[in-house]
Each structure stands twice: as structure tokens, then as C-alpha cells.
Amino acid sequence: MKRLLQYLLCFLIAILIVIGTRMFCISSYRLSTDSMKETLQKGDFVLVNKMKNNENNPGRNRVVLFKSPLPKDKESSPLFLSRCIGMPGDTIRISREGYQLNGKLLSNSPVKENSYRIQKDIKQPLLSVLHKLEIPYRDTAEDSLSLTIRLTPKEEIILREHLPEIFQMQLVPEDEWNYTFVIPIKNHSYPADSAALILYKDAILTETNGNVSFQNGKIIQNGKEAEKFSFQQNYYWMLSENEDEAVDSRHLGLIPESSIIGNVWFCWYSNDRGRLFKHIN
Numbered sequence: 382m383k384r385l386l387q388y389l390l391c392f393l394i395a396i397l398i399v400i401g402t403r404m405f406c407i408s409s410y411r412l413s414t415d416s417m418k419e420t421l422q423k424g425d426f427v428l429v430n431k432m433k434n435n436e437n438n439p440g441r442n443r444v445v446l447f448k449s450p451l452p453k454d455k456e457s458s459p460l461f462l463s464r465c466i467g468m469p470g471d472t473i474r475i476s477r478e479g480y481q482l483n484g485k486l487l488s489n490s491p492v493k494e495n496s497y498r499i500q501k502d503i504k505q506p507l508l509s510v511l512h513k514l515e516i517p518y519r520d521t522a523e524d525s526l527s528l529t530i531r532l533t534p535k536e537e538i539i540l541r542e543h544l545p546e547i548f549q550m551q552l553v554p555e556d557e558w559n560y561t562f563v564i565p566i567k568n569h570s571y572p573a574d575s576a577a578l579i580l581y582k583d584a585i586l587t588e589t590n591g592n593v594s595f596q597n598g599k600i601i602q603n604g605k606e607a608e609k610f611s612f613q614q615n616y617y618w619m620l621s622e623n624e625d626e627a628v629d630s631r632h633l634g635l636i637p638e639s640s641i642i643g644n645v646w647f648c649w650y651s652n653d654r655g656r657l658f659k660h661i662n
Contacts, residue, residue: 407428407429407430407431407432408428408429408431408643409426409427409428409429409649410426410427410429410446410460411424411425411426412424412425412426412427412462414462414626414627415623415625415626416461416462416463416621416622416623416626416627416628416629417444417462417463417464417621417622417623418622418623418626419622419623420444420464420622420661421444421462421645421648421651421656421661422651422652422653422656424651424652425648425650425651425652425653425656426648426649426650426651427645427647427648427649427661428645428646428647428648428649429446429642429643429644429645429646430643430644430645430646431642431643432643438638439465439468439617439638439641439644440465440468440644441465441466441468442464442465442466442662443464443465443644443645443662444462444463444464444465444644444645444661444662445462445463445464445465445617445619445641445642445643445644445645446460446461446462446641446642446643446644446645447460447461447463447619447636447640447641447642448460448461448640448642449461449628449633449640450583450584450587450633450634450635450636450637450639450640451583451633451634452583452586452587452591459628460642461619461621461628461629461633462621462645463619463620463621463627463629463630464619464620464621464622465617465618465619466480466482466487466618466619466620466630467482467564467617467618467630468564468617469564469565469566469567469615469616469617470563470564470566470569471483471563471564471618472484472561472562472563472564473561473562473563473564473618474560474561475560475561480620495531495532495533495537496529496530496531497529497530497531497532497537497552498527498528498529499527499528499529499530499552500526500527501523501524501525501526501527501528504528507530507544510540510543510544511540513543514539514540514543516532516536516539516540518530519531519532537552540552560579560580562580562581564616564617564618564635565581565584565612565614565615565616565635566612566615566616567612567613567614567615567638568611568612568613569611569612570609570610570611571609571610571611571612572608572609573599573600573607573608573609573610574598578595578598578600580634580635581610581635582595583634583635584612584616584634584635584637585600585610587637588612588613588614589602593607614637614638614639615637615638616635616636616637616638617630617635617636617637617638617641618630618635618636619633619636645661646660646661647659647660647661648661
């Protein structure tokens with residue numbers, strides 16, 4: 382009987398070690414999307430290092446697993462996979478040309494879709510050319526005079542080669558909003574102006590449990606207008622490699638440290654032999 386209890390105790394300890402390892406150290410995940418298709422594929426199994434220490438913080442260009450920081454996703458906590466592009470304290474400028482990180486241009490992804498407004502009277506000829514070139518028609522808006530389509534840079538080049546010159550003149554890129562912001566550092570204060578609030582709003586609501594309001598581009602906290610806001614966490618900016626399937630900082634905004642599960646460091650199974658037993662950078 383004593384020996385049986387010893388076996389049961391050893392078995393229980395082993396189970397606790399496995400559970401503890403999965404919860405706090407390393408876990409395996411199967412990818413359900415192609416959001417990082419240049420590095421990993423849908424269906425790949427990866428190991429995620431979840432240990433919280435200085436060596437395992439999200440690092441620049443690391444592939445990171447994180448949960449949605451949005452208050453509406455608090456209950457379901459969906460998980461996403463992206464590459465850490467911006468670190469706390471970095472300055473990011475977003476424009477049509479791409480992302481500028483601390484003044485250095487990061488070119489757009491080759492699958493990034495840009496918007497183009499065209500006159501509605503060339504819709505049918507344009508559809509005919511798109512069909513011939515096997516380019517999908519992605520319409521985003523349409524009114525009585527014009528419509529907006531989305532094309533990747535590669536698709537635009539191919540399309541312009543086959544469009545009559547008069548149609549090419551009408552394929553005009555839409556103006557996009559340009560803005561600059563600093564990724565917050567823990568215990569640092571940042572101006573609470575209207576431009577910053579566009580990016581900081583969700584983070585501020587989360588950190589204050591919604592106990593603030595926004596009026597005329599200003600923060601109202603404890604009944605007073607706040608000129609600055611001090612963040613209690615480090616934040617990051619994540620971008621995926623495949624915009625067609627990605628959900629990243631372009632959709633979720635700033636990613637707080639508390640939402641990060643860990644760094645993806647090893648692919649232990651993949652249908653692509655080139656990714657099998659591969660260390661992920």
C-alpha cells in the first residue's frame with residue numbers, strides 16, 4: 382500500500398510539473414491562419430516561450446503570440462500571432478509609403494492592399510480586365526459617380542500594363558491619413574492631445590477601467606481635464622506578414638505587456654519540410 386501511495390504521489394507531482402510548465406514556461410500551439418505566411422504556415426505546430434523575464438520580453442522583430450487587448454474581447458480573449466515591429470519609446474509614422482520606425486522607412490508588405498477611386502462608368506471594362514488577369518475585384522465603397530477598389534502593389538503594376546491609357550489616368554490612389562505617435566513606456570507621461578488619443582484611447586480606457594471620458598479631443602479624469610497621461614505598462618506595435626488574414630496593431634492598436642503570451646521560438650511540426658524543427662527568428 383505504501384509503495385502504491387509513493388507511485389501515486391510521483392504521478393501527481395509529474396502531472397503538476399507538466400501543468401506548471403504549460404501554464405508558465407512553454408506551450409505548444411497550432412496555427413489556425415496564414416497571418417505569418419512568410420515565416421510560418423497555417424497548420425504548423427509551434428512552441429511558445431511564456432516565461433516572464435528580461436531575456437524573454439517581446440523583442441524587436443520577434444514573432445509574438447498575444448491576446449486581444451480590446452475591452453470587447455475580454456471574455457473570449459482571442460489569440461493572434463504577429464511580429465514585434467515597435468518597442469516602447471519608438472516613434473512610428475504611418476503613411477501611404479509605409480511605416481517609418483524612428484525615421485527609417487519600413488516598406489509595405491508585398492500583399493498590402495491600397496485603395497483606388499475610379500469613375501463608375503469604367504466599372505464594366507475594368508471588371509473585364511480584372512477577370513482576364515485573374516485579379517480579384519475587391520470593392521470597398523460605391524456611390525452614384527465613383528467606386529473604390531483595393532489592389533496590392535503587384536496587382537496594380539500588372540493591371541496598368543493591360544489598361545488603356547485613358548483608364549490608367551483614372552486609377553488614382555486615394556489619399557490616406559498620415560499620423561505619428563510614440564509607443565508608451567511604463568511610468569512615462571505623454572501629452573493627451575487629440576492626435577495621440579486616436580492611438581492611446583483604448584489603452585487609456587483599459588488602464589483606467591473605463592473611468593475616464595473624452596471630450597473635444599481631451600481626457601476628462603476625475604472631473605478635470607488632463608494634459609498628460611502616465612501609462613502603467615509597456616506597449617508594443619505588432620505587424621503580420623499577410624494582411625488578408627492578419628489581425629494586428631492596425632486593427633487592435635497598441636498591445637500592452639499584459640496581453641502578451643510569449644515569444645514563438647520553435648516550429649516542431651509542419652507540412653513544409655523546410656520549417657520542420659526550425660528555430661523561429
